Amino acid sequence: MIIRYFAWIRERLNRDTQELDLPNEVKTVEDLLHHLRETDEDFAAVVPPETTIRLALDDELVELDTAIGAAKEVSIFPPMTGG
């Protein structure tokens, strides 16, 4: 699983991508966030649970309860401000 970070999340984590083998109990995008907060101090500090973030699986915006399934990439980012 490749994880991509964007905008201030990327900046504060000081990394834009990361490869990770997910344990079997990580089924949904929300599980992944829990897993990252438990195993990664930096992530827990930069993206605490109350942070407003948005997520994409393989270029599709998803909700927290979306199953990760066979997705190859998860993108984690703040609300968009384009246009």
Add this chain to the structure above:
Amino acid sequence: MIIRYFAWIRERLNRDTQELDLPNEVKTVEDLLHHLRETDEDFAAVVPPETTIRLALDDELVELDTAIGAAKEVSIFPPMTGG
């Protein structure tokens, strides 16, 4: 009083302007239309009462019951189709 005609009304009347001294009893724009129909065969034929027309007094759109007052020009035309 100058009367200006536009679009198909102008074409069918075969005139674009006309000068006219209005009798005292012609107070409103509607009175003027009656007066034109009574005194001008061409106008009566081209613009019978059921015709959808619009009117302006000195460059301002007006209703049938608007008083002519001190206006110098009346414009008579079909609904606009610009833009």
Add this chain to the structure above:
Amino acid sequence: MSVKVTIQAEMFDAGALVNQFTHDLPEAGAVTTFTGLVRSTPDKPIEALILEHHPTMAQKQIERFAQDAIERFNLLAIQVVHRFGEMKVGEPIVQVMAASHHRQAAFDGANYVMDWLKTDAPFWKKEVGPQGTDWVDARETDETAKEKWTK
């Protein structure tokens, strides 16, 4: 808060107008441009359009709609160019440009001016087609389009 209205027979360059309009507005975050063009469709092919107009009234009316739009939507600037006379298929007839800080005001400003212009600006279209010339009838939907601004 500037309003500029030009009524001309000459062809205009739609893109060049957009660039000129935008050039001196450093505070504008949004510019909406509407361009109305002479169109020919397979079911009703035309060769050209002739626009008759009432010069003094057209100028005054369009300036008024533009000023209304500036105040109603808090715009930075609005510019309208409307042609009269004969124009070929594909040529621009009218262009309305509205600039504002945020996008919705720019959309609404241009849309508002176009809705009023369609029914209340003294222009009349005559189509030149294979069967001769024909005055264009006013569309009922143009009259009702204005109603969205009175809600």
Add this chain to the structure above:
Amino acid sequence: MSVKVTIQAEMFDAGALVNQFTHDLPEAGAVTTFTGLVRSTPDKPIEALILEHHPTMAQKQIERFAQDAIERFNLLAIQVVHRFGEMKVGEPIVQVMAASHHRQAAFDGANYVMDWLKTDAPFWKKEVGPQGTDWVDARETDETAKEKWTK
């Protein structure tokens, strides 16, 4: 029924894009163009904007909004250009052009794409000002702007 989406770092010429887009659409009676620009206001002066983006996702999302707009408003064509990277005050960030037979569809098409793009296209703005750089917060009103399309 064509959709063209370009995501690029290079500056673009807003007016030239309008003219290119319009050139090959003889059936289009209406073209609406929205141009979003880097703006600096007296109360919040900035020098430049840096846009970060998610390239593959941005392309797919914008193509989808554009295709939705084509079908929803029966448009003839839609084109979107969105920049990323650094841009100066007054430079264009994004341009959306919608062509249709009649004017309201062209207005709605461009407006619809912009509303979705603001909240669902993966771009993030960072302002470069006298006090350093600052990520732009998402606006609540951008999120609610989409609601008008679900009525």
